[in-house]
Amino acid sequence: MSNHYDVAVIGLGAMGSAAISFLAARGVRVIGFEAASPAHGLGSSHGDSRLIRLGYFEDPSYVPLLHRAYDNWRTLENQLRETILNITGVLQIGRPESDIVTGTLASCELHNLPHQTFNAAETRKRFPVFGLQDDEIAVLDPNGGWLKPEAAIWGYLRLAAASGAKLHIGDKVEAINPDDNGVNITAGGQKYRAARVIVATGSWISQLVPHLARLANPIRQVVAWYRPENGFVTDPIRMPSFLRDDTKNGTFFGFPEIGPDGVKIGRHAHFMENIDPDHPNPPVNDRDLALLDDFAARHLPGMKGRRVNAVTCRYTMLPGEDFLLDHLPGENRVIVASPCSGHGFKFTSVIGEILADLATQGGTDLPIEAFTFDRLMKAAKAEKPGMTNPV
Template sequence: MSNPYDVAVIGLGAMGSAAVSFLAARGVRVIGFEAASPAHGLGSSHGDSRLIRLGYFEDPSYVPLLHRAYENWRGLETRLRERILNITGVLQIGKPDSKIITGTRASCNMHNLSCDELSAAQMRKRFSVFGLEDDEIALLDPQGGWLKPEAAIWGYLRLAAADGAALHLGEKVNEITPDDNGVNISAGGQKYRANRVIVATGSWISQLVPALNAIANPIRQVVAWYRPANGFACDPLRMPAFLRDDGDNCSAPFGFGVFAA
């Protein structure tokens, strides 16, 4: 007997909302579940800003995926007729031998990406707000910028619904049980069946996929907003988005100047 859905997507944050939308647009019979109201403040995809970079310092192998991501963000904007991606440039700041600088340079060289190097003295003239140490430099990725995650999630969900996806919002999935013919899904006291399942429950993934317990646990991340002093406008020409290597392997402070358009 065939299942009523080809794919069930569990969790409709940044990942799940995009997944339901792309599947529905291809005519796949898709059902999506979100435990809370979409884009809520306890997940990872809330707020109005997420950094995007093309010259990815983490590894050059991400760059083709990023080209595809940029295409998809532009595609989403076209369908929604709404601005989601703001290109401001991203400054990647650190000592010349830091991971952020060496990694960004490697990605840019391998993929022939534009990447302007600025000394501390040049930075003081052009982007005085950053106050670099004498032994730091910056690489400017002109294609970097920031995305609006909540607008993206709501946009993807609107498109998914318009393309025929069944969306169950405020409905937590309690259990998934695969068998030879698909997957059983228990949610909100009901049972559902699909051929396949995508678990996109972010940092809660180990509740449904216990094998990930050792590596995925929710933690709190603190975001701070500062009101600029003396009428300093967060104009990208004066303050592009930035990422700074502070020598700590686990974190690199980053931020954006967001201004009322």
């Protein structure tokens, strides 16, 4: 069989699995390469849950993409006849002047999104799992919730295979070399050729895209689970997923009790410690646990001293913490899908569509002007601060 394809997708994690599914559904002759296995433990897309919310505090310009992401998640669920998106609401907690609160309210007002604001006493009464200081407030995004990352990735791959995509699992791409007519791909000692290539290799992205060598930084992330005595208050029917501004330690996120280990929490970008993607994630240490235990004790009182599990995983950060969805500069045969600075999973369903548009039409009608190489370079030069607030 010929080794020539219209499009090759490299990396079948979140972004790559969605892209190949959209491409195959359009009848494109497409091949996908995954070095390990989809949603494996050294990537960035495992761990049972990812937050999704509509009133995006980071920047209201993400909201139109989120509307499309929600539509596409529902389409995926209909195609799979399986639940991927669970609506619990997302509660965003902080002082009235915090970025989380002001940013969420700005997004909601600009895009006319439903939301409710509660003072500390009202929040404690309605959602008793959360301990608020009297000067804190909470904004409920009723459209928020959590996604099942493994089910989404495997679902997209099943659909891609059913539409004729060729999937090479356990096949690492060693090199891509564009020429005037296409791209030569070397994987597992074999040669392949594709008219266009999408590189979606997560924390390994700079190995195939050297332009990103000093820009895409894999960092260590840690999450921990707590099982409270009173499971009544942490049931997803009563406890929304949450984001919380902890003035001294940055932004934390968490989920209700959706698995046997209980409530999961983490700090966005954790300690911003760079890692080598080719090595196992450095193990959980006492400093990690002290940070998360301290947060749980102060803000989730029923969780104090009740940690049952903790693991490390990885984010890949870009300057400014926006995404990168663009052709390689000067090379329109290679499309780069950034790993998204720790907030990309919720967008997977729309990023897959965008990548398919870029590969088949050379552009997209979806709003991605902020996600170009040009903007990334400007953010790097300006050292544009992200939403991270590392200690």
